[in-house]
Amino acid sequence: MIRITKRDGISSLLSVAIRVIAVIAALILCLIITFLFTGRDPLRVLSEMVGGSFGTSKRMWEFLQRTMILSCIAVGLAPAFKMHFWNVGAEGQMLMGGLGALILMKFCWVIPSLPLLILMALLAILFGAVWGMIPGFFKAKWNANETLFTLMMNYIAIQIVLYFCTIWEGTVGTVKIGIVNGEAGAPSYHKGWIGEMFTGNFNDKDFMWLVLIVLLVVVAMWAYLRYTKQGYEISVVGDSVNTAKYAGIRVNKVYVRSMAISGGVCGFAGFLAVSAVSRTLTDLTADGRGFTAIIIAWLAHTNPYLMLVFAALYTFMELAGKQMASAFQLNDYYSKILTGIVLFFVLGCEFFTNYKVHISKKHKGGAAK
Amino acid sequence: MSGFLSFLSSFSTTLTFSITFGTVILFGALGEILSEKGGNLNLGVPGIMYIGAIGSLVGALWFQGATSGMAASLGVLYSILCVLVCLIFAFGMSMLGGLLFAYLTISLRTNQNVTGLTLTIFGTGIANYIGGSLGSVGTVRADVTSDAVKAYITPLVKWLDGLTDKFNLGSLLFRHGFMVYFAIVVAIALWYFLTKTRTGLSLRAVGENTATADAAGININKYKYLSTCVGAGISGLGGCFYVMEYIDGLWETSATIGALGWLAVALVIFATWKPMRCIWGAYLFGLLSWFYFLVPGLFKGSDKIFQMLPYLFTLLVLILVSLRRKPEDQPPGSLGKAYFREER
Numbered sequence: 001m002i003r004i005t006k007r008d009g010i011s012s013l014l015s016v017a018i019r020v021i022a023v024i025a026a027l028i029l030c031l032i033i034t035f036l037f038t039g040r041d042p043l044r045v046l047s048e049m050v051g052g053s054f055g056t057s058k059r060m061w062e063f064l065q066r067t068m069i070l071s072c073i074a075v076g077l078a079p080a081f082k083m084h085f086w087n088v089g090a091e092g093q094m095l096m097g098g099l100g101a102l103i104l105m106k107f108c109w110v111i112p113s114l115p116l117l118i119l120m121a122l123l124a125i126l127f128g129a130v131w132g133m134i135p136g137f138f139k140a141k142w143n144a145n146e147t148l149f150t151l152m153m154n155y156i157a158i159q160i161v162l163y164f165c166t167i168w169e170g171t172v173g174t175v176k177i178g179i180v181n182g183e184a185g186a187p188s189y190h191k192g193w194i195g196e197m198f199t200g201n202f203n204d205k206d207f208m209w210l211v212l213i214v215l216l217v218v219v220a221m222w223a224y225l226r227y228t229k230q231g232y233e234i235s236v237v238g239d240s241v242n243t244a245k246y247a248g249i250r251v252n253k254v255y256v257r258s259m260a261i262s263g264g265v266c267g268f269a270g271f272l273a274v275s276a277v278s279r280t281l282t283d284l285t286a287d288g289r290g291f292t293a294i295i296i297a298w299l300a301h302t303n304p305y306l307m308l309v310f311a312a313l314y315t316f317m318e319l320a321g322k323q324m325a326s327a328f329q330l331n332d333y334y335s336k337i338l339t340g341i342v343l344f345f346v347l348g349c350e351f352f353t354n355y356k357v358h359i360s361k362k363h364k365g366g367a368a369k
Numbered sequence: 370m371s372g373f374l375s376f377l378s379s380f381s382t383t384l385t386f387s388i389t390f391g392t393v394i395l396f397g398a399l400g401e402i403l404s405e406k407g408g409n410l411n412l413g414v415p416g417i418m419y420i421g422a423i424g425s426l427v428g429a430l431w432f433q434g435a436t437s438g439m440a441a442s443l444g445v446l447y448s449i450l451c452v453l454v455c456l457i458f459a460f461g462m463s464m465l466g467g468l469l470f471a472y473l474t475i476s477l478r479t480n481q482n483v484t485g486l487t488l489t490i491f492g493t494g495i496a497n498y499i500g501g502s503l504g505s506v507g508t509v510r511a512d513v514t515s516d517a518v519k520a521y522i523t524p525l526v527k528w529l530d531g532l533t534d535k536f537n538l539g540s541l542l543f544r545h546g547f548m549v550y551f552a553i554v555v556a557i558a559l560w561y562f563l564t565k566t567r568t569g570l571s572l573r574a575v576g577e578n579t580a581t582a583d584a585a586g587i588n589i590n591k592y593k594y595l596s597t598c599v600g601a602g603i604s605g606l607g608g609c610f611y612v613m614e615y616i617d618g619l620w621e622t623s624a625t626i627g628a629l630g631w632l633a634v635a636l637v638i639f640a641t642w643k644p645m646r647c648i649w650g651a652y653l654f655g656l657l658s659w660f661y662f663l664v665p666g667l668f669k670g671s672d673k674i675f676q677m678l679p680y681l682f683t684l685l686v687l688i689l690v691s692l693r694r695k696p697e698d699q700p701p702g703s704l705g706k707a708y709f710r711e712e713r
């Protein structure tokens with residue numbers, strides 16, 4: 001019979017080993033599925049998989065860019081998750097941040113480059129923070145279910161963005177704003193774009209700015225959670241609300257403040273997506289990444305560095321799927337299947353890190369239970 | 370006068386679309402209620418509805434292809450058979466999606482929010498992948514099945530029209546396929562099951578306080594697995610209805626099913642976990658989704674603002690519910706929590 005007990009603790013080596021095994025098992029399953037769909041040589045499939053992220057320098061920068069934005073959102077979720085506050089509203093917070101950045105980029109481009117970028121980032125953080133504080137406030141005040149509240153806030157944000165896409169649409173009827181400040185020769189050219197404003201012309205290497213900024217955010221969040229008083233308060237609230245209350249921590253204040261930080265960082269991710277990557281805003285600026293980041297933040301157990309690892313893994317699978325789709329004439333959604341499989345495996349393996357399975361043959365025969 | 374008439378006609382079109390969307394949302398929400406009453410917050414509903422949609426289409430295409438020779442000899446019976454096969458496929462495939470969720474969250478005790486979101490990614494991917502690979506998208510059509518799903522219940526319509534010859538009440542009320550009415554029947558059945566039967570009471574006990582239910586001798590795993598899987602099956606019927614009725618048995622790669630799926634999750638909150646309240650709530654959500662159709666061009670982008678209303682209403686309900694703290698309006702007590710007997 002099989003008996004399950006909870007582990008008291010787990011050595012970090014074993015927990016890493018379990019996850020690596022899960023990822024490898026998932027990759028093998030992906031290879032098998034691709035083989036069944038296409039009948040191609042598995043080695044060729046594998047090489048296309050890797051090539052999706054590392055095939056050319058352009059793809060590598062794409063890989064880095066996507067990983068970094070995903071990490072930034074996940075890192076934003078860390079303070080919320082650490083206090084066991086289910087912020088599933090990153091999608092909306094990111095979009096609102098993107099909206100904040102776009103407003104300044106579109107209407108205030110006369111401001112000199114560097115101050116403009118800083119103002120854009122600040123407004124994005126403000127928009128995201130407000131979007132995060134609203135559910136935080138209602139949780140603190142009336143204990144409104146935060147999972148459902150933040151979830152609804154996403155769709156309100158999407159509709160708001162769609163509304164602005166309609167009234168600011170570039171070509172009538174497209175419901176798309178189009179690239180902002182992209183008209184060569186105009187005085188607004190490249191204003192509010194991270195990267196080009198320093199080098200003049202677009203180059204994949206300009207994503208370096210994005211990488212550096214996000215790495216800074218990751219380290220800052222790690223330090224905030226680990227070394228500051230506020231970070232400590234967050235972890236006490238996460239462990240036990242009652243303990244926090246008895247210790248004199250104002251739980252309601254921690255909820256609202258941490259959600260402001262959480263939403264603010266997600267809003268900052270929106271600024272990065274708008275200013276460094278798309279240079280426009282659509283309802284697909286977040287493109288489900290707000291939800292993916294939830295999975296990543298949760299898998300990483302709110303450790304910002306681990307988030308980088310899981311974000312890289314996710315992006316790798318996503319690009320692998322895209323590459324295979326184009327190489328083998330499959331359709332684009334193939335990458336969602338692959339990423340789904342990998343996530344299911346990594347999720348499922350959490351069980352083996354939390355619980356121990358004992359298989360004993362003692363009770364065979366059903367004599368005693 | 371003609372302005373009024375055109376308003377009336379656009380009103381009746383709006384109403385038809387609203388009921389169609391409402392029914393998709395209603396199926397999704399009813400399945401989710403069943404699942405949440407057992408304590409499982411399945412955020413994979415949009416994914417499951419996608420799986421149901423593609424499941425029904427693949428099933429219908431396969432069955433029509435395999436048995437096209439029988440069509441002439443069986444007549445109406447053949448159409449009924451097609452619909453049955455399509456429903457079974459939709460229900461079965463969605464249940465498989467639910468089973469995956471149940472296995473991960475109940476047996477492997479993974480986090481429900483995270484697993485649900487992954488299921489949504491996965492379901493959206495697999496449905497659009499298969500749908501996009503069906504050959505030339507938008508031309509491969511499950512015609513017999515779709516026509517049968519869309520068919521009016523003619524005798525009923527004629528009878529009611531005859532009774533109310535000025536208003537044609539029959540054509541007004543029953544201008545939909547049978548699944549619209551079936552959804553209402555499911556809602557009533559679910560209400561009866563949850564409030565009037567012993568099994569329903571046990572299920573609610575599991576969702577309210579799993580440990581207590583366990584101590585009372587209720588088989589937790591059985592209840593949780595069954596409610597999640599059957600719930601997923603019901604949600605999947607929403608996707609089936611969308612494909613067969615709204616887009617004529619074709620496939621289109623769009624985000625609409627996903628959006629309706631999230632509306633279904635919202636509706637569960639809006640209806641405070643009550644199946645009967647879901648019925649009018651679903652039509653209200655449907656109406657709000659199409660409201661811009663009624664007052665076109667009120668101001669630029671007004672349609673986008675109107676489409677925000679269902680979510681705003683849900684938020685309002687969520688705030689009111691937590692403000693008033695009425696016990697019968699609260700979410701199930703152990704919603705979203707994994708259960709491990711040895712850990713209390």
